[in-house]
Amino acid sequence: MLKVFSSVQINVILVFLSCPIVGLYCPTPLCVCAQLSGSVMTMYSADFGNVEVQGHIQFSINYIQRLREFHIFVAECGDLAAVEPKRGRSDPYVKSYLVPDKANLGKRKTSVKKKTLNPTFNEILRYRVRLEYLRTQTLILSVWHHDTFGRNSFLGEVDVDLSKWDFDHTQMNYLALKARATPTLAPSSGQGEMRVAIRFLPQIIHSKEGHNTGEIHIWVKECKNLPLIRATIDPYVKCFVLPDTSRKSRQKTRVLRRTVDPVFNHTMVYDGIRNVDLTEACVELTVWDRDRLASNLLGGLRLGAGTGRSYGAAVDWMDSSPYEVALWERMIASPNEWVEDVLPLRVLNSAKTAFM
Structure with a gap:
C-alpha cells in the first residue's frame, strides 16, 4: 500500500533543486558554449512564413560517456534563404532544442554570423543529460536570421529522433532544411x-x-x-x-x-x-x-x-x-x-x- x-x-x-543542468564544460577556446534560456515560447514567437526555406545544415552529434554530456557540433549551413533579397544576405545562427522536454533543458544557440548565406560556425552545443533520458527526446536544429530591432525570421530546421539514433555514428550529417508544418507542442x-x-x-x-x-x-x-x-x-x-x-x-x-x-x-x-x-x-x-x-x-x-x-x-x-x-x-x-x-x-x- x-x-x-x-x-x-x-x-x-x-527553484534551486529543480534544475538538472550542472554547468557547461568547454575544453578548447574554439568551442563557443551554448546560451541557455528559460523561455520556451520564444521557440514559437517569431516569423515562420515570411521567408521560403532552402539550403542545408552540416552537423555531427556525439555522447561523451565520461562527462555525461550530449555534444552537437554545428559545422556550417549553405545556400540559406536571403531575408534581405535585394542585398542577398541574412544574419544566421543555429538554435537547438530537445523535445518534448522544451523547458527543463532549454535551448542552446550558436553565435550570429553577419551578412552571409553560407555561414561557418564550428561550434559545439552541449547538454548535461543522461543517455537513457536522451533516448526519449528528439533533437530539433533550427536556423534563424537575427534581427536586432525586430522579430527573428525562421530559415528552416531538421529533426533527429534520438530514440533510434546510433550514438557510435559520429560522422558529419548533411541534411536539407525543411519548413515547420505545425508546432511540436501538445x-x-x-x-x-x-x-x-x-x-x-x-x-x-x-x-x-x-x-x-x-x-x-x-x-x-x-x-x-x-x-x-x-x-x-x-x-x-x-x-x-x-x-x-x-x-x-x-x-x-x-x-x-x-x-x-x-x-x-x-x-x-x-x-x-x-x-x-x-x-x-x-x-x-x-x-x-x-x-x-x-x-x-x-x-x-x-x-x-x-x-x-x-x-x-x-x-x-x-x-x-x-x-x-x-x-x-x-x-x-x-x-x-x-x-x-x-x-x-x-x-x-x-x-x-x-x-x-
Whole structure:
C-alpha cells in the first residue's frame, strides 16, 4: 500500500533543486558554449512564413560517456534563404532544442554570423543529460536570421529522433532544411493546461526486511487558460496516486480566488514507492473550481504507463495520453532529477468517483 508523506509548500528552495543542468564544460577556446534560456515560447514567437526555406545544415552529434554530456557540433549551413533579397544576405545562427522536454533543458544557440548565406560556425552545443533520458527526446536544429530591432525570421530546421539514433555514428550529417508544418507542442483540448514537474527518488527507506522504497515528488507549478464555467472561478488541484483513492492518499493545493491562470508552486510527496509500482501506479491530478455549494471538475491529467492495467487487473483510469506517458517515462529514466512539461488538461472522470 502506498503511504502518504506530509504535503510540503516549496517556494525558493525548489527553484534551486529543480534544475538538472550542472554547468557547461568547454575544453578548447574554439568551442563557443551554448546560451541557455528559460523561455520556451520564444521557440514559437517569431516569423515562420515570411521567408521560403532552402539550403542545408552540416552537423555531427556525439555522447561523451565520461562527462555525461550530449555534444552537437554545428559545422556550417549553405545556400540559406536571403531575408534581405535585394542585398542577398541574412544574419544566421543555429538554435537547438530537445523535445518534448522544451523547458527543463532549454535551448542552446550558436553565435550570429553577419551578412552571409553560407555561414561557418564550428561550434559545439552541449547538454548535461543522461543517455537513457536522451533516448526519449528528439533533437530539433533550427536556423534563424537575427534581427536586432525586430522579430527573428525562421530559415528552416531538421529533426533527429534520438530514440533510434546510433550514438557510435559520429560522422558529419548533411541534411536539407525543411519548413515547420505545425508546432511540436501538445494539442490543447480547451480545458487549459498545467505546468508540472515530477521526480522519483529511489531507495529513500531501507526496511529491516530488506525492501527498499522511494518517493515520488509532484510539483504543481501553475495552470493556464482554465475554462471559465461561471463569472469567476476559484481553482485548486487535487492529487491521488492510484489505485489508492483513500483520504490518506489525497493531497490538495490551496484555493486561489478569481483566476483562470493560477500559480500554485505546491509540491506533494508520496513515499513507500517501489520500482515495481512505477509501472502499476498512476498519478492523477485534477483541477477543481471551489464553489460555495460544491466543487466542479475543470479537467485533469494522469501520469503513468498508460497500459490499461494495474497489478494484473484491467482498469479504466490507466489511460494516460502519449504526452503524459512521455513525461512519466522521462521521470523513470532520470532518477533523482526533476522532469517538467506543460500538458493539456483533458476531460476525465475522477477515479475517486469511479471507485465509490
